[in-house]
Amino acid sequence: MHKINEDLQKERDKCSFNIQDLITLIDGGPEKTRERKDRENVMLSKREVFDGVPEEYLSHKERYENAIRNSVVAFSLVRKMQEEGKTSINNYRDVVGGLLGSSVLRDGSPLGLHYIMFMPAILNQGNEEQQEKWLPRAWNCSIIGSYAQTELGHGTFIRGLETTATYDAATKQFVLHSPTLTAYKWWPGGLGQTANYCIVVAQLYTKGQCHGIHSFIIQVRDEETHMPLPGIKIGEIGAKLGLNAVNNGFLGFDNFRIPRTNMLMKHAQVLEDGTYVKSRHSKLNYGAMVFVRVVIVFDMVNYLSKAVTIATRFSAVRRQCQLKAGETECQILDYVTQQHKLFVSIAAAHAFRITANNLWLTFNEVNEQLSEGNLQRLPELHALACCLKAVTTADTAACVERCRLACGGHGYMMSSSLPLTYGLVTAACTYEGENTVLLLQTARFLVKTYQQLDSKALTPTVAYFKSAAAEKFCDSWTNTTEGIIRGLQVVAMRKIAHCVIVMTNRVSKGMTFEDAWNMTSVQLVAAAEAHCRVIIMSTFLEEVKEMSRTISPKLKEVLHQLAELYCIYWALEKLSDLLLYTPISQKEVESLRLWYEETLTKLRPNAVGLVDAFDLRDEMLQSTLGSYDGRVYERLMEEAMKSPLNAEPEVESLRLWYEETLTKLRPNAVGLVDAFDLRDEMLQSTLGSYDGRVYERLMEEAMKSPLNAEPVNHTFHKYLKPFMQGKL
């Protein structure tokens, strides 16, 4: 253990609340905290396996091989937990979510989709025999699956998919085919070189008729040799902004045949003679989409907590410029512009977590009703999941990037972990429903709701439409968070109402409804966003009020400050809406600004305590700037020394000098141990290992050699296959 940076220690000393209390609250109780820590301990027990030359110095291919190695180790542990009954398909969210983006699987995993999409698809869309046949093999990873829907030319518009699955009654087989280049599947995680099975979404043809898209389970590689099966054209799609460990693949079919029973038939079926039996409920698949979106919101909470922990700790350690001439340089956390950049992210992490928990509960309720055939609440749930996914991913991307920029140049270093985090988060703005498209889906629901305002009972998330229509603003309504939320409810309702008026006008002037919708779509997106912010903010506030009854007064105070900050921040961000649609005065606006600035000041002394409460271990953060002990500059230099460019012999002298510098800086035992730590890392990449891990290192090096290029990527035989056979 290193000595804690003095500035950071002072921050912790002045924290007004008990950090452990907040940790427990965030986890959802002491039991949950214990479970999480247990999981982390298990995962990090194999930590030394994951150390080595930092990913960013490796080639694309080496990164893939690394990812396979790390994934196999990590998911062996998951399998072990599974066998010991410590996890089930119901808390994969925690387990897999905790792994991805952590130090263990920093840039995603080729096995992620196996857990997140492949198994759930069989569970949700397969009939009983199919579940019995495939799930046990998938559970113990003796097959590895992916999920292929998107095509090179088709994403959002699922009905436009080109891949066909044509039933041949003579052989009782489906013939899968990719008629064009744009029909190639494109993006599925793990599909490139990793998976041997895949759920494929294709247009179903039988008896000469197209019945739209259905799912099929398809073997793509030989289970023994891992060679692609004849008729399968498969490979990886290449380098991306992030997620480069995911091995996203493409997949084309050349009249590839599968048995009839490989169509997932829980809902619709094709009988042996080719008769198509329709699904009872065409909307049942919405459940899976909603599930994935809930998972994404939880992911965002993880990434946002991570980014703001890094940036806040760094801002307490970093000193730059003088607030007053002649003083020592001040912690950059003391600059109000810096507080403005960071504190809203702390608040947002809480707001999103609370809203996601809420969405998760609603999802489970509605899912139960669905299984009973009750579809009533599905449209609302769908609209809610759409906008929450869109707003939380967009906000998180913006917040993470703001945190990164708030760390100045050092935030641009890969070793800060912030660029990687942004890469993971910004991807979520696009996958599983592009954000603009999703907000327009929510807008469609809101417009419909508004048009039926008088004739229909309103579902919970839009109940405010009626109260907002009747809102009478009292004096000083802007002085409370409740008032602000009522104001923003009026805004959301009025924005929808305004869109309806604009569209009606356009239609009355001869436009088609579709063109009027398109012309008004920029405003519709803004209206859906406004609605979503109302939901997040009011859920956050209500929950904080609810919590207040059981938590310490000190903790209550700081949580209230966070909720206030979040409300005022967004009121000021969306000020033009308040000015347009509520009777807010210029004076009230000025008071809001002062209130905002004062809340920043109140939160300042607790900033480090608040991010400590996210309880992200250094091994999860993996950041030179964000570690618990605040050894920012030392870590930056240590990481720089790991660059292979610095490992040439000429650097020998540099290394000695560096050690001298370290020795001077740390005239105590801890400092000396530091210096030895460094030496091991540096030697590893050129001079060979002195730490006794000779054979492991020899093997790792051997694995990188082009001489070992095997007909099939060797990682399959070394790692994947034994893993799949349960020998690991």
Place this chain on the structure above:
Amino acid sequence: MHKINEDLQKERDKCSFNIQDLITLIDGGPEKTRERKDRENVMLSKREVFDGVPEEYLSHKERYENAIRNSVVAFSLVRKMQEEGKTSINNYRDVVGGLLGSSVLRDGSPLGLHYIMFMPAILNQGNEEQQEKWLPRAWNCSIIGSYAQTELGHGTFIRGLETTATYDAATKQFVLHSPTLTAYKWWPGGLGQTANYCIVVAQLYTKGQCHGIHSFIIQVRDEETHMPLPGIKIGEIGAKLGLNAVNNGFLGFDNFRIPRTNMLMKHAQVLEDGTYVKSRHSKLNYGAMVFVRVVIVFDMVNYLSKAVTIATRFSAVRRQCQLKAGETECQILDYVTQQHKLFVSIAAAHAFRITANNLWLTFNEVNEQLSEGNLQRLPELHALACCLKAVTTADTAACVERCRLACGGHGYMMSSSLPLTYGLVTAACTYEGENTVLLLQTARFLVKTYQQLDSKALTPTVAYFKSAAAEKFCDSWTNTTEGIIRGLQVVAMRKIAHCVIVMTNRVSKGMTFEDAWNMTSVQLVAAAEAHCRVIIMSTFLEEVKEMSRTISPKLKEVLHQLAELYCIYWALEKLSDLLLYTPISQKEVESLRLWYEETLTKLRPNAVGLVDAFDLRDEMLQSTLGSYDGRVYERLMEEAMKSPLNAEPEVESLRLWYEETLTKLRPNAVGLVDAFDLRDEMLQSTLGSYDGRVYERLMEEAMKSPLNAEPVNHTFHKYLKPFMQGKL
């Protein structure tokens, strides 16, 4: 040449103006267009040298070696142009700027700083003897330099730099020293393994007194062996979000001695006996800072044009969803939300270019006055350069990212070129003055100006303060761009005024001025931004009006539409300011929104023509999504096939299939040539070369082998040294 995508061809056919006219206008005349094209032809004449496995598949070290190879080829051509009198230090901006971020030097260059900072520093800060001694060697690259100011612990606050240069009169030497870890220089481009000289900024001590920071020219590596000199601790700082070809380095000194004459002495001097002679004008160095910021704004124009060209062409090729049921899927460029995401970037590229040209002229004027000792206009120029750098980099980063997200998943592919572009642009938000810090500098100038409003004549960029104070809004003022700008001038002035009031209040309640400034800094930043937007918008509008007298009516029309779009866009973005500080009504806001939507519709048919007019050759764009011919999907697949993961023997069968698919898709000769193209790329990385470039490829492969690790990175001996000796 491939056939042009049909949709793209249709777009070009319907373009209402002559694209060549706009190209000429952008370049600044037919002569300039010719010069630019000549330069491009020279640079791209060596294009085949730059082809190979895409950068994103290489390891960090291989990328560096690639960067050295490409830089040496590119800058040899620059040197040749130099010798032929086709370029001078005055248009390095065009030459070096055109190279960086292009296909030639995609992710920066280790030699960039040599041209952009090292030589200008000697020119601006060296006395005549020093210029005579160093410049010719730098000009012909027999020495390679970098520029080291920022330290591990010190960036913004230059006065806080820790590196010391202590004069020793006995030996007539300066002793350079890094007393702590945080004193290490950190970031200088090319300093890691490339440069052998460096300008170093350090605290000057002589006769026991500190005289603040001064610049020194320091040899860091042996000119012959390239080994670091004794006392020099040097290396690279590691992987970053972007700019990974730049070889950013660190540098520490252990009592390293240099001759007295290596202090750059144009301004201040240290005499032989150690007497310090003060600089005549302490502010003279501002000139260099302003220069670099002007260069950055031009860079932003390049990157923004590039990103929006890619996204717009892709949006014309990509079809997704039906606007009306039953229709064919429509071009995504037809969605108004997509137009909203893209068109403002086209307008911004023009607005920034025009403003940068203007700033460049002002800079040259003021620089001339400076050399005559007239410093009067320096504060205004400094304030202007600060806010323009901040706003254009932040806007460009946001616009590039919006363009990338507007391309959906495909924008996440490295092969789209958009992630790399974002990496380059977002770095500019931090380097050469962090954006928040710069805006606060502008705010300080604006506050001072406002406080002296009655007593002083106003300089040009703030002249509007007085007219704004007297502004009487007529009816329907929001119906014209001139009206909007007047509105935004009132906004900027009132925001500054409001900050002054808030600060005065705070001081009157007992706060120090510094604390009041800090508490108000979020609002001060917003005020400076508002001022900057007024400058950009009014410069853009005036220039378009000015141009209108000489250009065709069709071109005039579309440029006016762009200027309108830009004004309305920002009026709507900053609507809360207009609502607070001007008498804009709800009805007028609604009209603005309609005007915005209508302007998007007017621009829609010219979108592709407008980005064509940026005249960025495919070789400069290097994007699968943005090429002139629109072969988006084919290129995506071709690039995917270049991934080393797809080059394993198992893919042999895939390759044959892929060629079959291509053959089916392109039943003509051109298609067949495509297919052969692909084969070469694929073979290259595993099976060896069939195209006859056997020896080149053998050498390239040899260069990658760890067996060739030399005491000094071998690229020095192979490329850098011959280049520096003028043999290349």
